[in-house]
Amino acid sequence: xxxxxxxxxxxxxxxxxxxxxxxxxxxxxxxxxxxxxxxxxxxxxxxxxxxxxxxxxxxxxxxxxxxxxxxxxxxxxxxxxxxxxxxxxxxxxxxxxxxxxxxxxxxxxxxxxxxxxxxxxxxxxxxxxxxxxxxxxxxxxxxxxxxxxxxxxxxxxxxxxxxxxxxxxxxxxxxxxxxxxxxxxxxxxxxxxxxxxxxxxxxxxxxxxxxxxxxxxxxxxxxxxxxxxxxxxxxxxxxxxxxxxxxxxxxxxxxxxxxxxxxxxxxxxxxxxxxxxxxxxxxxxxxxxxxxxxxxxxxxxxxxxxxxxxxxxxxxxxxxxxxxxxxxxxxxxxxxxxxxxxxxxxxxxxxxxxxxxxxxxxxxxxxxxxxxxxxxxxxxxxxxxxxxxxxxxxxxxxx
Numbered sequence: 001x002x003x004x005x006x007x008x009x010x011x012x013x014x015x016x017x018x019x020x021x022x023x024x025x026x027x028x029x030x031x032x033x034x035x036x037x038x039x040x041x042x043x044x045x046x047x048x049x050x051x052x053x054x055x056x057x058x059x060x061x062x063x064x065x066x067x068x069x070x071x072x073x074x075x076x077x078x079x080x081x082x083x084x085x086x087x088x089x090x091x092x093x094x095x096x097x098x099x100x101x102x103x104x105x106x107x108x109x110x111x112x113x114x115x116x117x118x119x120x121x122x123x124x125x126x127x128x129x130x131x132x133x134x135x136x137x138x139x140x141x142x143x144x145x146x147x148x149x150x151x152x153x154x155x156x157x158x159x160x161x162x163x164x165x166x167x168x169x170x171x172x173x174x175x176x177x178x179x180x181x182x183x184x185x186x187x188x189x190x191x192x193x194x195x196x197x198x199x200x201x202x203x204x205x206x207x208x209x210x211x212x213x214x215x216x217x218x219x220x221x222x223x224x225x226x227x228x229x230x231x232x233x234x235x236x237x238x239x240x241x242x243x244x245x246x247x248x249x250x251x252x253x254x255x256x257x258x259x260x261x262x263x264x265x266x267x268x269x270x271x272x273x274x275x276x277x278x279x280x281x282x283x284x285x286x287x288x289x290x291x292x293x294x295x296x297x298x299x300x301x302x303x304x305x306x307x308x309x310x311x312x313x314x315x316x317x318x319x320x321x322x323x324x325x326x327x328x329x330x331x332x333x334x335x336x337x338x339x340x341x342x343x344x345x346x347x348x349x350x351x352x353x354x355x356x357x358x359x360x361x362x363x364x365x366x367x368x369x370x371x372x373x374x375x376x377x378x379x380x381x382x383x384x385x386x387x388x389x390x391x392x393x394x395x396x397x398x399x
Contacts, residue, residue: 002280003295009382011273012221020387023352024378025168025329027218028199037269038223041262048258059261066264067251069271070227072286074194074213075204080233082251083259086226087195087214088117092124093254094191094212094228097239098160099125108160109153109188111136112365113145113172118162118193118214131159140366143167143321145174150182158188165208168196168219169362169376171304171326180209195219199274199381200300200327202293205231221381222270223263228254277381296381300328303379303388310392316399320366320374328379331356331363334398339373342398346375349394353377 009015014029021029041062047055049063067078084090108122108131126133134153138145145163154161161183166173180190192210194203199220205213213229230236233250241253275285277292308330311317316335334342339355346353354376358368368374377391 002278003292003299004279005299005382005384007279008277009384012382015382018350020351020390022377022379022383022387022391023354024199024380025354025376027216028221028380029382030223031221031270031273033273034222034266034269038262038266041265046261059259062261062264062268063259065268066225069268069285070215070229072284072289073198073203073271073274074215074229075206075286076213076229076231077233079250080230080236082228082230082236082254083264084226084228084255085260086218086224087193087216087228088121088226090226090228090254091117091191091193091214092121093242093256094239095121095125095160097242097254098189099129099131100240102126102129102131102159104130106157106159107132107134107155108162109134109136109150109158109183110162111145111164111174112138113143113167113170113174113362114162114164115168115193115195116361118164118191122160122162134158136163138172138362138365142323143170143172143362143366144323145172147175147178147182150179154182154186154188156186158183158186160189160191162191162193164196165192165194165203165213166197166201166327166329167362168327168329168378169356170321170323170331171329172321172323173197173201173325173327175325176208176210184209196329197327200293200297202290202297205229211235217267217270220270220274223260223266225260225263225267300379300381303383303385304328304330306385307377307379307388307391310388311395314392314396314399317395320363320368328383329376330378331368331374331376332395333368333371333374334395337372337398339375342375342395345398346391346394349390349397351391351394353391 011031045055049060067081071078195216275288278295281288281291320331358373
């Protein structure tokens, strides 16, 4: 394996601003090849699909290429890829369609670890139909999401189990496969938010046991485009159609309005970028993705270990969570310093980070709001050892 962080950094023009970009929780910076793909598509003649002239055929080719690229990313069938503006919109569309058939006495299972986009949509759908919402809880010491609790939560009336593949807040990676096995025993649909995991892990929708994966391309440096990937494409035709045209089949049934074709061109390029992270990766794109993301995973594990160890050596810092399996996103608190003040200090040192007030999601469960909130940072493919050290020096100065 050959992950060359210096070569990767050279792909990102935004890094020339001189800042240490640990702001990955809001999405990675954009590689040059993605920006070029978008601008090239904007300049090319592109029309709506359905025509026999080149501009229309180009639009159809872009959509087809986007479906195939996302299918390669997660090991799925392109016929099961639904495209849209972001995963939150698509998840709401999915919840609306599924919720039409729910009744009082049914229930859905969500988790405290998940991003609101994979929680609120199911809560709304359950409220409309009178369903119960059951919560999977996190371990407050480690921020793990124990899979065993799902045996008590999932039953024969459970319609959906919504869970994240990785937390963008504290980095925890739940055992999705085990959760999905429990859900399958009761024929519950498993909807997995894989946005935070996709930039750092090789994904396989079948091995995970997910029925639907939700993705946001901005998480790995792609354009603002989202997708739902169905393990069984036939399931899409069983859902109520959200399309403007009656009678549409397949992914078109859940796609509302025309596509942003230049952004879809950028999406394809962003997945090609992921496939090229390891310069030794060869073969079809799916194989190159598996190799490259495995290399990225190993590189990030080393960086994250250095960062976590460095922060834990600082007496005035508390790292939130200690999950065994994780992606390189993390949060910490600084004793006696509010998170908003901490990130202002970090900005003065040239470090980009976010403050979370700790009033919602997993941080609310952990009581983070009571100590002034948490500082959130995320490592990326282009983060290097110098940048980790710079963050540690800046945090140490807060003592």
